[in-house]
Amino acid sequence: MVGVRQFDEQEVIALALNVFWRKGLGEATMQDLAEATGVQRGSLYNAYGDKEAIFLRAFDRYAADFLASVENLLANGDVATRLRNFLDSAIVNMTGGSPPRGCLTTRTALNAGIASEAVRGRVQHLLGELERAVGKAINAAPDGPALPEANRLARVVVTFTRGLAVMERAGYSRKQLKESAATFVDALIGGA
Incomplete structure (x- = not known):
């Protein structure tokens, strides 16, 4: 039937997200997305328009899942426990995969090729x-x-997570990142 998608959109977006996470928005190609999803490039163009539109859908899905996870991690305990849970999870996520996949948000923010207001937004x-x-x-x-x-402390914590993501890309191990996070929480809570 003409105009009816012959693929599972949720699955395609999940597979595309993995491509963007590994390669970044700038380096991923429509051919990479076609190969990863099993959907022909022409069908991807017809369904979404372009690579950025696919990325935006994938990023929106990632953001919703990520924020729900963060809220669960931050739900219980004293301030130090909440922050340790959050930072430990962030470190595990960015050092997961083979090779480690890093942080999608930081990778996207640092991509010099991003000219789109939609992506920056x-x-x-x-x-x-x-x-x-x-x-x-x-x-x-x-x-x-x-x-x-x-709120002021929160901005410092989020800024620190971006630094962790850069250190992970520079080759710091999960153990080193966790040590840095523990020291950060101790310093932050000691001064709060």
């Missing part, structure tokens, strides 16, 4: 939502500070 939105989730969790912890201070 998605990255900024995700980082803003991440700050809000961390700030809310810090404020809600039994030993958490008042919201204005919690």
